Amino acid sequence: MNLIRSLAYTVFLFISVLVGSMSVLVFGLFSRSAGMRSNYYWAQSNFIALRWLCGLDYEVEGEENIPERDAILFWKHQSTWETIAQFGFLPPPACVLKRELMWVPILGWALSMSRQIPIDRGSGGRAVRQVVREGRDRLERGMVVVIFPEGTRMAPGETRRYGMSGAALARESGRPVIPVAHNAGDFWQRRGLKKKPGTIRIVFGPPLPSTGKSAAEINAAAQTWIESTMARISDGYPDEV
Numbered sequence: 001m002n003l004i005r006s007l008a009y010t011v012f013l014f015i016s017v018l019v020g021s022m023s024v025l026v027f028g029l030f031s032r033s034a035g036m037r038s039n040y041y042w043a044q045s046n047f048i049a050l051r052w053l054c055g056l057d058y059e060v061e062g063e064e065n066i067p068e069r070d071a072i073l074f075w076k077h078q079s080t081w082e083t084i085a086q087f088g089f090l091p092p093p094a095c096v097l098k099r100e101l102m103w104v105p106i107l108g109w110a111l112s113m114s115r116q117i118p119i120d121r122g123s124g125g126r127a128v129r130q131v132v133r134e135g136r137d138r139l140e141r142g143m144v145v146v147i148f149p150e151g152t153r154m155a156p157g158e159t160r161r162y163g164m165s166g167a168a169l170a171r172e173s174g175r176p177v178i179p180v181a182h183n184a185g186d187f188w189q190r191r192g193l194k195k196k197p198g199t200i201r202i203v204f205g206p207p208l209p210s211t212g213k214s215a216a217e218i219n220a221a222a223q224t225w226i227e228s229t230m231a232r233i234s235d236g237y238p239d240e241v
Contacts, residue, residue: 002054006194009053013080016045021110028113036092036114043088050081055197056187058085062204065178066090069142071207072135072170073178074222076230077148078156078185081200085182086146089202094138095146096131096165115143119165121151131165132172139173149219153190156183156234162223167215176207179222181229201233 020042028035050056067073069091075082086093092114099118102108111118117134119127135145147166150159170177182202188195208221 002194002196005053005055009049009195010193012049012053013046016042016049017107020045021106024110024113025106032113032115033092035110039087039092039114043084043086046084047088050195054195056195056200057198058200058202060089060202060204062206065204065206067144067178069144070139070175071144071178072139072166072173072175073144073146073180074149074162074166074226075146075180076182076226077150077153078182079153079188079190081184081188082148082180082182085184085202090144090146092143093146094135094143096135096148115141117145128163128165128168132169135165135169136173139175145169149222154185155190156185156230159223159227162219164215164219167210167218167222170210170218171213171215174211176209177218177222178207179205179225179229181205181226181233183230183234186235203229203233205229 020038023038023042024035027038047058066089073090075086086095094115094117096117096119097111099120102111102118115138117131117138119130121127131147138145149162149166151163154160166177180202182200184200186196187198187200205225208218208225210218
């Protein structure tokens with residue numbers, strides 16, 4: 001039964017991506033901000049579908065740390081859930097994502113309309129400069145910039161060295177970094193179809209200052225907070241990190 005429910009949600013997800021992308025484009029014809037705002041309702045519809053079909057809900061800790069505008073967020077990356085959730089919790093976000101998504105018809109057009117930041121993850125320093133340049137533009141427009149600093153989805157209990165683009169953006173812009181931890185990977189595996197019933201815990205941490213710090217120091221502070229919080233909320237982590 002769990003597999004059938006998970007499959008039903010997967011069908012819903014693909015349909016919702018198509019419908020949601022078209023909504024962004026249609027509303028964007030009248031107002032770009034209205035088109036971007038429709039992403040919020042797309043995320044909310046997925047929250048409802050996950051709750052009804054899979055018994056998968058969420059709870060938020062640190063809600064007072066959710067920014068209203070022009071902020072940088074480092075999110076733990078474990079599953080598809082957080083790529084949806086960012087649109088449901090935040091003001092219109094600009095997410096750093098792989099450029100291949102921009103080649104998908106309709107979806108790619110909607111991502112462009114929403115001012116997302118596509119990068120070639122293999123281009124090294126050029127990608128970092130692009131994130132800094134376009135990230136500062138989005139911040140100046142009042143958007144929040146979302147970065148998955150590990151660069152790829154990690155299994156529970158695992159991490160890797162954080163990429164430099166987000167830390168470089170924080171250093172150059174002077175904005176603090178808001179770290180975000182969650183245990184979605186305990187319920188929705190990175191390459192799995194099944195979604196386990198339960199409650200995802202997502203924690204928005206206090207802003208970490210970037211002024212006067214190097215990119216390496218910014219990354220170290222963010223990673224320490226995220227991984228220590230993961231150890232507290234996730235069954236897949238050791239008791240201490």
